[in-house]
Amino acid sequence: MAKDAPAQPPRTITSADVARLAGVSRATVSFVLNDTQAHRVSESTRARVLTAANQLGYVPHAAARSLRAGRSNLVLMPSSVSAIGRLVSDWVDDLHSELDRRGYTVVLHAGRFPDAVTAARAWAELRPAAVFALSEDSFTPEAADLLQRAGIRGLLAFAARPLAGAHTIAFDHADIGAAAAEHLVARGRRRIAVLMPQERGLSAFSEPRLAGARRIAASSTATVTAVEVSYTQDSVAQLAERWPELGLDAVFAYNDEYAALLMHAFQNAGISVPEDVAVVGADDLVLASLQRPPLTSIRLNLPGPGVIAETLQQLIEHGTAEPVDPVDVTLIHRASS
Amino acid sequence: MAKDAPAQPPRTITSADVARLAGVSRATVSFVLNDTQAHRVSESTRARVLTAANQLGYVPHAAARSLRAGRSNLVLMPSSVSAIGRLVSDWVDDLHSELDRRGYTVVLHAGRFPDAVTAARAWAELRPAAVFALSEDSFTPEAADLLQRAGIRGLLAFAARPLAGAHTIAFDHADIGAAAAEHLVARGRRRIAVLMPQERGLSAFSEPRLAGARRIAASSTATVTAVEVSYTQDSVAQLAERWPELGLDAVFAYNDEYAALLMHAFQNAGISVPEDVAVVGADDLVLASLQRPPLTSIRLNLPGPGVIAETLQQLIEHGTAEPVDPVDVTLIHRASS
Known part of the structure; x- marks a missing residue:
């Protein structure tokens, strides 16, 4: 082999290699390394197995161990x-x-x-x-x-x-939408948009938030309109552009990140917050208080x-x-x- | 048992249960469910094992399967x-x-x-x-x-x-720090701060970024000062407060999120961007162009x-x-x- 040829990767080491080197059965290797039925194995055999495993750099198999020991970490x-x-x-x-x-x-x-x-x-x-x-x-x-x-x-x-x-x-995500809608209704808003992010994995959270807002609207004279958006400047710019024709005066923006993105698009489109539209986020991130105007948000009190x-x-x-x-x-x- | 007592969780099902129900050995169950040495098993036995496993709701063990099949997914x-x-x-x-x-x-x-x-x-x-x-x-x-x-x-x-x-x-993170420092030096800045986030897991990235900025400074008349911060309003407010005594005219802020946080603190402290201090972020996130003024950033062209x-x-x-x-x-x- 040429001197600078790439080194071959080391061969895979199995418990059979450990057993061979230690001169014991695979079952014995398993008893020792997986800490099960160790009483069946003498101290000297145990030491031989551990030395062989160490010498070969053998790592026991967590799942095999959990299978035998009846536990996993x-x-x-x-x-x-x-x-x-x-x-x-x-x-x-x-x-x-x-x-x-x-x-x-x-x-x-x-x-x-x-x-x-x-x-x-x-x-x-x-x-x-x-x-x-x-x-x-x-x-x-x-x-x-x-x-x-x-x-x-x-x-x-x-x-x-x-x-x-x-x-x-x-933990009912409907509480988040309800808290936002309740606040907006109390502030005199009547036509509330609820942002529905199209990013994957979020509908498990956005759907109940929407339902919570709808529940509050149902017991008042307010209406709730679900509005789909993506987390891109294009998507929120398009929304800001058609905003006037939607006739809405408030938005619960799913969370603070979507709220910040939307507020920026509103600003570019000449829509004033909170005069033309009130905005509420969620999560109460650091960035909520960095917004201009600072963003109303819903804090989640997680355990x-x-x-x-x-x-x-x-x-x-x-x-x-x-x-x-x-x-x-x-x-x-x-x-x- | 009272009618509304909590239901006992179902008993753990092992391959031994499947073997017992199918009337075969555990090894046979393993051959069938782990798709190894299936040729050793007749079609009717195979069907019996699959039916038993299905009936008991038994899930094969991925690691045991990978151990036997020599592959994992x-x-x-x-x-x-x-x-x-x-x-x-x-x-x-x-x-x-x-x-x-x-x-x-x-x-x-x-x-x-x-x-x-x-x-x-x-x-x-x-x-x-x-x-x-x-x-x-x-x-x-x-x-x-x-x-x-x-x-x-x-x-x-x-x-x-x-x-x-x-x-x-x-992928050399030093390139990111170097690109930021090169730009700042070209813009006439000479006393460059490099933010070092104290959040865990980030030093693997922040250390080489700092080294890259230092490399550029070494070949110019600029200096680089490492400045520790945390991702909290308190931490950046303290930094903004002592900023004048540091005598620095530029900052590479690790990434866009730290940059946005710091720019807000500068604004509160009456420090003008870019007049008093030029700011560069990294990652070119959506939020970079939302900043006022919009944030210079380093885009990473990942595969x-x-x-x-x-x-x-x-x-x-x-x-x-x-x-x-x-x-x-x-x-x-x-x-x-």
Whole structure:
């Protein structure tokens, strides 16, 4: 081989290689490395196996270990990165740190599936100890049943109503739309637009927000109009252009990022906030108070990441957990409405 | 049991249950469900196993299957959600869709580890088909070796220099800092601040950006000063307050989000952009052109998600892949500098 030919990648090392080097059976290697039935193995054999594994750089297979030991340290969160958004991304990072500290590994599973059972089957194949879902769509009764039959004890979700077979933290996104609409009606607005982002993964949140706004409108003289937008300057510029003909005097803009984008388009189109149109965002991000005028927003009071981590650990270890306080929302009034 | 007592969760179903119901051995169940050595099993036995598995709602174990079949469909990305940021989050989502379409599942692994080898061991335990890292820290030679010995063929990373044992896409974050500094020097600025975010996971990117700016300063009469900030209004307000005593006339603000936050604090403190201080961001997000004045930014020309997916698939299937064009950067000049 020429001196500067690319190095061959090292050969894959399996437990059979460890067994051969240690002069024991594969079953013995498995007993030692997966910490199961270790009593069946003498100290000297155990030491021989560990030395061989170390020498070969063999890493045991987490899933094989969990299969044999009956436990896994994986917590799976079904979500795309962008659906998490800026508010929740710090919260999710903190949750990951909390679980890390407790010996669990969090993976975000971004796969998209035609239905909840197909999704549950894909998650179950990874044999996590827990699945934590940010929206209630993940756990239909059939999906929860499938996950439990695969031995996954920690099923936790934010959901508007208690879910069969999963631990539920009450969080109704309708409350967000309702808080926005209630405030706009109290400010004298009557024709309220609700932005519906077309970005994927968001309809699980935008649909109940719209429903919440509609509920408030139904008990007043206000109307609610759903308006589709994408998170691009073109899309909001087009909306600002046809705004006058829509005859609307307020908008609940899904969240602060869409609100900031829309307010900029309004400004370019000569539409005044709040004179011509009142704007309300959600999440109460840092950028809400940076807007001109500063943006009214809805703050979500999520449970602390430590509470979520503790609940997941209780579910994994005992199959049950203490109830978690519902997520409530607070409207932060600023000059945009 | 009282009628409204909580339902017991279903018992965990294992391949032993399937074997018992089908009247075959566990090995036979494994052959059928993991699609290995299926020729050893008659059609009628095969049908019996599938019926039993279906009846019990048994999901095969992906890792056990990959162990036996010698392949896995998992692609692991080591990263925290917030380190991905808004620019890359859409790109990562698109990559996930591309890989989904090709039959792979992407998981984001958010665990934090004391060193690269410990991290690699944790990833290897999941036996992914590939690991795709956004920064070069993940693949030290020892870590790459460990992953390869675990049979993981698809090691791909963005890195400033070719990495031993991994496929590298050239991306030097120093280019971003250099482009910003070059522009600021050309605009007559001489005392350049470079923001260093204190949020976790970002130093892998901020350190080389700073080094790139320093390199440009070294070949001119300009100086570069590293300035630590956090992504909070308090932190940037404090910076704006002591800004006059720092005697600086320009800032490269790490990215557009930090730039927007800082420009707002400058405005509150009566510091004019670009008269008193020129500001440059990075990522060229939608919000860059929404700023007042509009924000100069550095656009990153990342390879298309289809290219990354194709490269990962080639690495997984053949152990090698075509080279990918380096990531280059373009400065978009606007009124903030």
